[in-house]
Amino acid sequence: MNTFAILLKFFHLKKNGKKHRLLHYKSKTLMTNKKFIIKPILIISILISVLTNSCKDTNPYDVDLSRVIEEPVIISRYEVALFEANPYDLLKDLEPYQEEFSFFIGEGLQTEQGQQQLFDFVTDRFLQELYFDVTEKYTDLTFLETELSKAFRYYRYYYKDQANPKIFTYVSGLDSEMPIKYAEGNIIIGLDMYLGRQYLNYERAGVSAFRRLSCSKEYITADIMKVMAEINMQSEINLPSNFLDFIIYEGKTLYFLDLMLPNTPDSIKINYTTHQIRWMEKNSKNAWAYFIDNELLFTQDRQIIRKFVGDAPFTAVFGHESAPRAGVWFGWQIVREFMRRNPDISIQQLLLELKPQEILNKSAYKPK
Numbered sequence: 001m002n003t004f005a006i007l008l009k010f011f012h013l014k015k016n017g018k019k020h021r022l023l024h025y026k027s028k029t030l031m032t033n034k035k036f037i038i039k040p041i042l043i044i045s046i047l048i049s050v051l052t053n054s055c056k057d058t059n060p061y062d063v064d065l066s067r068v069i070e071e072p073v074i075i076s077r078y079e080v081a082l083f084e085a086n087p088y089d090l091l092k093d094l095e096p097y098q099e100e101f102s103f104f105i106g107e108g109l110q111t112e113q114g115q116q117q118l119f120d121f122v123t124d125r126f127l128q129e130l131y132f133d134v135t136e137k138y139t140d141l142t143f144l145e146t147e148l149s150k151a152f153r154y155y156r157y158y159y160k161d162q163a164n165p166k167i168f169t170y171v172s173g174l175d176s177e178m179p180i181k182y183a184e185g186n187i188i189i190g191l192d193m194y195l196g197r198q199y200l201n202y203e204r205a206g207v208s209a210f211r212r213l214s215c216s217k218e219y220i221t222a223d224i225m226k227v228m229a230e231i232n233m234q235s236e237i238n239l240p241s242n243f244l245d246f247i248i249y250e251g252k253t254l255y256f257l258d259l260m261l262p263n264t265p266d267s268i269k270i271n272y273t274t275h276q277i278r279w280m281e282k283n284s285k286n287a288w289a290y291f292i293d294n295e296l297l298f299t300q301d302r303q304i305i306r307k308f309v310g311d312a313p314f315t316a317v318f319g320h321e322s323a324p325r326a327g328v329w330f331g332w333q334i335v336r337e338f339m340r341r342n343p344d345i346s347i348q349q350l351l352l353e354l355k356p357q358e359i360l361n362k363s364a365y366k367p368k
Contacts, residue, residue: 060340061262068157071164073148075141078104078170079191083131087122090115103186104170130171130192130201137195138217141169147221154260155228158347167224174205180223182231187224194220210313210324214271222257222268229256233351243327244297246309248356251331255339259347270332276323284333284367287318287326297360330367338363 078101085093091109098105108114121127152164165187172179172190179193195202197212207215214223233252240246257269267277280287291297296304307316308327315326323329338359339345345354 059262061258063154063157063262065153065157068153070149070153071156073145073152073164073167075145075148075167075169075189076100077141078168079131079134082118083122083128083171085122087119090118090122094118101168103166103168103184103188127171127173130173133195133199133201134171134191138169138191144217144220148224151221151225151260154262155225158259159232165228174201174207176202176205176207176211180220180227182227187227189220189224208311208313210311213273218268219271222261222264225257225260226253228260229253229351232256232348242298242300243291243305243308244356244360246305247327247331248335248359249331250309250325250328251333251335251359252351254328254332255335255350256347258336270325270328272323279321279323280326280329283318283322284330287315287322288330288367290317291327291330330365333367334360334363334365337365 081094081097081101082104094101094105094109098109105118106114108117148167156162156164165182165185167187167189169189169191171192174192175190176193179190181188181190193215194217196216197214199212199215202212202215230253233249240249254269257264261269266272267274270277272280291308296308299305305327309325312324314320314324315322318326335350339350341364342362350359
């Protein structure tokens, strides 16, 4: 019952009969007695306030971070140090940065072979063009440092003993398969993969149209936290083998993003357009029925699994207007429902201990 319906019931007035006449008879008394005027108004105000607030959507993932110490993220820009160096005197210009960028440079800077490899990289015309476009687009990364500082504060809420990784940027040469890398406690961001979906070199390099949709700065933080989810699932003993395994694995990853990025739109987390989100919400019941009716949950056929989990412009069996990776969407909703019904389960238990079949069964998932 909405606010106004409740208020109408509370102050029900009949226009006919004795009750109406009685109220009409007492109207002068009510008009001259402030206590009787203020009281109903006060009750109405309180009811409106309480009912309105109770109707507001609350974010179940936006936890209180007041007890988590702020640790600002500082991003080190390797591409700037590298491409601004004199290619004919790399040892001299890069030696001051050798400790900061040891992950990239290592001891190779001291060898002739290592210097030659760096020279070949920084004098490559295409890579120089990418670097120019990166520095033009990202003159300042304060926005990203702010986003990541907040995301890793949520991360440390759930993983209290873990420190922030070191974060670097570089020019990847359009590595569309792994724009974000994690190694030895370092996160490496290929900024050239976030130059905007209309960036001409993506099409020239053969980056697919649906992949280009997520090649903008709005996706950087979400992509980084996806990598963090994968890192925290690496010790999982049983690797995905059937369709259910794969979609629950993806669902765990996206639920991890729910926790780390509670105020980020779902469309960014799953790389959907608004239209694709709406399509899944509208067609979930029929799409899920297709999986059940065709007994796909336990298939190990990689070709079938790829149709519903792999990147594509749409899910072929559901038509050209459908959302891609429909299986990933369902895995996400199943995990969400499971965690809603089992609030005592920690994110660590979810990622590492609970098996897909158990999650599906205990979620009692039924799409609307």
